[in-house]
Amino acid sequence: MPKNAPADDKPTVTFSSGRTQQDGFAFSSQPDSPPDLRLLHYNDVYHLDSSSAEPKGGIARFITAVNQYRSEDRFRTEPELITLFSGDAFNPSLESSVTKGEHMVPVLNSIGTDCACVGNHDLDFGVKQFEHLARKCTFPWLLANVLDPALGEDVPLGNAKRTHLLTASNGLKVGLIGLGEREWLETINSLPPNLIYKSATETAKQLVPGLREAGADIVICVSHQREPNDDSSLARRMGSSTHLRRP
Numbered sequence: 001m002p003k004n005a006p007a008d009d010k011p012t013v014t015f016s017s018g019r020t021q022q023d024g025f026a027f028s029s030q031p032d033s034p035p036d037l038r039l040l041h042y043n044d045v046y047h048l049d050s051s052s053a054e055p056k057g058g059i060a061r062f063i064t065a066v067n068q069y070r071s072e073d074r075f076r077t078e079p080e081l082i083t084l085f086s087g088d089a090f091n092p093s094l095e096s097s098v099t100k101g102e103h104m105v106p107v108l109n110s111i112g113t114d115c116a117c118v119g120n121h122d123l124d125f126g127v128k129q130f131e132h133l134a135r136k137c138t139f140p141w142l143l144a145n146v147l148d149p150a151l152g153e154d155v156p157l158g159n160a161k162r163t164h165l166l167t168a169s170n171g172l173k174v175g176l177i178g179l180g181e182r183e184w185l186e187t188i189n190s191l192p193p194n195l196i197y198k199s200a201t202e203t204a205k206q207l208v209p210g211l212r213e214a215g216a217d218i219v220i221c222v223s224h225q226r227e228p229n230d231d232s233s234l235a236r237r238m239g240s241s242t243h244l245r246r247p
Contacts, residue, residue, distance in 0.1 A: 034078040037172055037218065040069060042111075043086035043119070046093035048103065059107055066111055080169035083112050084176070087119020087224035090133055100125040105136045115164050115176050118143040119224040120184035123158065127192060130158045140164050142178020142222060145203040146185065147196040157195060163207055165214055175216030177207050181225040200225065 042062075050058035057064075070081045089108055090101025101122070108116070118141050123130050127148075134141045144162035147154060156162055156178075164176045179200040185191065204221060211219050 036079070036170070037168060037174070038069075038075070038079050038081050039220075040066060040081050040083045041086065041222075042083075043224070044088040045085075045107070046089065046091065046096065046104070046121075048095060048107065063107075063110055070112065079172070081112075082166070082168060082174065083114050084220070084222050085111075085113050085116040086222055087117045087180075088121040089116075089119070090130070091121040091124040096125075100129055101133050105133055109138045113137070113139045114166060115139050115178075115222060116141050117178035117222040117224050118146075118156075118158060118160050118180065120180070120187050123188050123191070126190045127158050134158065134160070142176060143180055144177050144207060145179050145198040145200050147198065148192055149194055149196060150192055157192070163211055165211060165216055173215045173217045175208075175211030175214070175219040177204055177211070177219065177221050179203060179221055179223040179225065181223075183226075184224065 045059075045062075048059050050056050050061070055061070066081075066083065069075065075081075085108065089104045090096060095103045101124075116137070116139060118130070122133075122141075141158070141160045142162065142164060143156040143158065143160040146157045148157045149155075151159060154162070160178065162177070164178075166174050166176070168174060181200065182197050185195070185197065200223065208219050
């Protein structure tokens with residue numbers, strides 16, 4: 001997020017666009033049945049060391065918690081966990097001032113991240129450094145609405161992907177779109193010239209049909225945006241459900 005964005009306790013917002021049973025995937029409506037999809041989402045992770053105050057334990061505690069949700073017996077009848085990251089890993093931190101983000105690559109991989117959206121701080125050390133780090137990651141990075149014409153037509157900044165399609169362990173096909181906001185471009189000092197920013201809502205509207213045609217049963221927006229920009233207009237453009245959850 002932009003460096004001066006204040007922390008608050010406003011709801012987090014998840015936008016998704018799903019098929020109906022007639023489209024070929026029957027989502028369960030039984031209250032006691034296993035969920036159709038299990039998602040773990042995280043963002044803005046820069047440090048490895050534990051803190052002197054809660055939340056203590058650092059990255060080791062976080063990975064332990066993720067592994068519990070992934071493999072504990074109570075989840076064995078449920079679909080495997082899909083893990084999504086919404087950006088800002090490679091900076092800012094004391095460690096990154098030395099490693100230029102390199103220290104976070106094995107962390108993101110160890111967490112079992114399935115897909116990520118590019119955040120503004122992931123580009124703090126330049127686009128070439130981001131590309132170098134992204135190539136070492138075992139998952140794709142998405143950014144559909146910030147394009148670099150020097151790389152070709154409709155090619156995202158940093159050679160990120162616009163969309164990704166993955167298959168859950170129960171066969172549910174999940175389409176993913178990565179979106180960023182215009183404001184965070186102003187926080188990066190070393191961007192290529194002539195970048196093209198496209199509206200997040202219009203980009204989502206453009207890309208959802210292609211993911212549906214590719215077989216996606218549900219489409220999820222993985223965004224690096226502040227909540228006022230992650231609003232219901234984006235949900236409507238995706239033809240979707242909007243879920244509000246207090247942290």
